[in-house]
Amino acid sequence: MALSTAQRVADVLRDRIEGGGLPPGTRLSEEALGRDLGVSRNTLREAFRLLIHESLVVHRLNRGVFVRVVDPADVTDIYRVRAALECAGVRAAAGAGRPLRAAVTAAVDEAERAAAGGDWQEVGSADLRFHRALAALSASPRIDTAMDRLMAELRLAFHAMPSAHRFHEPFLARNRALARLLEDGEYGRAESELTTYLDDALKLILGALREREGENA
Amino acid sequence: MALSTAQRVADVLRDRIEGGGLPPGTRLSEEALGRDLGVSRNTLREAFRLLIHESLVVHRLNRGVFVRVVDPADVTDIYRVRAALECAGVRAAAGAGRPLRAAVTAAVDEAERAAAGGDWQEVGSADLRFHRALAALSASPRIDTAMDRLMAELRLAFHAMPSAHRFHEPFLARNRALARLLEDGEYGRAESELTTYLDDALKLILGALREREGENA
DNA sequence: GCTAAGATATTGTTCAACAATTCTCAATAG
DNA sequence: CTATTGAGAATTGTTGAACAATATCTTAGC
Numbered sequence: 333m334a335l336s337t338a339q340r341v342a343d344v345l346r347d348r349i350e351g352g353g354l355p356p357g358t359r360l361s362e363e364a365l366g367r368d369l370g371v372s373r374n375t376l377r378e379a380f381r382l383l384i385h386e387s388l389v390v391h392r393l394n395r396g397v398f399v400r401v402v403d404p405a406d407v408t409d410i411y412r413v414r415a416a417l418e419c420a421g422v423r424a425a426a427g428a429g430r431p432l433r434a435a436v437t438a439a440v441d442e443a444e445r446a447a448a449g450g451d452w453q454e455v456g457s458a459d460l461r462f463h464r465a466l467a468a469l470s471a472s473p474r475i476d477t478a479m480d481r482l483m484a485e486l487r488l489a490f491h492a493m494p495s496a497h498r499f500h501e502p503f504l505a506r507n508r509a510l511a512r513l514l515e516d517g518e519y520g521r522a523e524s525e526l527t528t529y530l531d532d533a534l535k536l537i538l539g540a541l542r543e544r545e546g547e548n549a
Numbered sequence: 550m551a552l553s554t555a556q557r558v559a560d561v562l563r564d565r566i567e568g569g570g571l572p573p574g575t576r577l578s579e580e581a582l583g584r585d586l587g588v589s590r591n592t593l594r595e596a597f598r599l600l601i602h603e604s605l606v607v608h609r610l611n612r613g614v615f616v617r618v619v620d621p622a623d624v625t626d627i628y629r630v631r632a633a634l635e636c637a638g639v640r641a642a643a644g645a646g647r648p649l650r651a652a653v654t655a656a657v658d659e660a661e662r663a664a665a666g667g668d669w670q671e672v673g674s675a676d677l678r679f680h681r682a683l684a685a686l687s688a689s690p691r692i693d694t695a696m697d698r699l700m701a702e703l704r705l706a707f708h709a710m711p712s713a714h715r716f717h718e719p720f721l722a723r724n725r726a727l728a729r730l731l732e733d734g735e736y737g738r739a740e741s742e743l744t745t746y747l748d749d750a751l752k753l754i755l756g757a758l759r760e761r762e763g764e765n766a
Numbered sequence: 767g768c769t770a771a772g773a774t775a776t777t778g779t780t781c782a783a784c785a786a787t788t789c790t791c792a793a794t795a796g
Numbered sequence: 797c798t799a800t801t802g803a804g805a806a807t808t809g810t811t812g813a814a815c816a817a818t819a820t821c822t823t824a825g826c
Binding site (some may be wrong): 376381385393410412413416417419420464471472473474477478481482547 | 552553590598602625626629630632633634636639687688689690691692701757
Binding site (some may be wrong): 578579590594610611612613741 | 775776777778
């Protein structure tokens with residue numbers, strides 16, 4: 333048995349959530365889903381725990397589990413933490429090993445290549461890899477996993493955005509500029525540029541979310 | 550019943566771990582603990598998951614859960630993250646609300662009062678509150694919970710130290726100095742002082758852990 | 767003393783039944 | 797008409813058990 337039943341169930345649910353079949357806020361009924369997927373409630377609950385750990389769903393006592401809703405306050409907070417972690421990475425860049433510094437440049441390269449090919453999906457994930465590489469300059473396992481979780485939450489927010497595919501494009505040039513500043517050892521300027529960068533990105537996302545909000549009202 | 554059974558069980562175990570009743574490395578037997586606490590294995594496992602999420606215990610496949618052992622590499626990493634979060638707080642101090650800034654000074658006051666009374670236990674927790682207050686200047690819920698988790702891990706490390714009670718004492722004066730710098734708006738100097746402060750504290754802990762290591766060898 | 771095979775103990779997974787809580791919705795009072 | 801309350805329905809929380817898979821201990825043989 334390679335994968336447990338609970339893991340397979342979690343995979344199915346993850347696909348449905350990320351595919352939009354289960355929009356944010358949906359309650360995941362234990363009985364209905366259990367019948368649908370042909371597993372016992374207990375096994376289903378085990379699958380829920382896996383998804384809770386990925387913060388794809390939230391659990392409310394005696395009320396069940398719901399597909400996570402990432403609201404503007406969450407996005408704002410996520411960007412606050414990103415600013416703290418990525419700036420810490422930039423400040424640690426001087427003492428970081430060559431592989432860690434190379435990963436930053438590599439992510440920018442890949443993003444530009446993907447943009448040239450029109451693969452916006454890949455542009456998006458290369459952009460996330462770029463920011464993950466910035467935070468990784470601190471060489472801290474805990475910071476790495478924290479960034480992964482933040483990015484997973486952010487993906488849920490992108491899901492609620494009208495046109496997420498082209499969101500990353502205008503930031504490609506700034507990624508390149510940031511990478512150059514790091515290569516040149518201009519850590520102070522890199523940090524202040526990064527701060528305004530994240531601020532701009534946050535505003536853009538919040539604007540898109542408000543737009544979407546308006547549609548549903 | 551405000552809390553679920555699993556949550557109450559997790560609370561009991563957390564207290565026992567932090568109180569030293571369950572020293573690092575101890576295996577938590579499902580059958581024995583279940584009988585002891587009067588809950589089913591299933592519920593106990595649910596409680597374990599909560600503690601795993603707090604990284605107070607670790608899970609080894611087919612071998613059970615063990616009270617987390619915090620080694621020097623962990624402590625070093627924890628201090629890296631603390632530096633990132635607390636420095637971010639200091640940099641956000643200018644824009645932070647009055648209550649958040651007051652909490653910093655209040656923690657220093659309490660620590661000094663406790664030291665005057667010789668209550669080193671309370672000195673320790675006031676010191677942790679001081680650092681928590683620094684990080685809280687960012688006004689970010691995620692940073693707050695992250696700090697709580699780091700502090701919980703750190704308490705485990707203190708457990709393995711010979712004389713943890715007097716560890717915080719030499720830092721009282723530096724806490725006061727740091728609080729003054731913040732009150733005076735000297736954020737840049739506060740940040741660099743904080744950086745060396747954390748570095749010194751880390752070295753002290755690592756030294757104490759190595760000492761203890763020697764005893765057991 | 768060391769290795770290997772078998773016995774024992776522990777954890778992993780799944781299930782179905784019962785307990786506790788929340789939700790629904792009609793009846794009632796203001 | 798609105799708010800409240802309470803019984804009943806629907807849903808989640810918890811338990812104990814059974815069986816499978818894995819690890820640990822015991823013992824026999826070399």
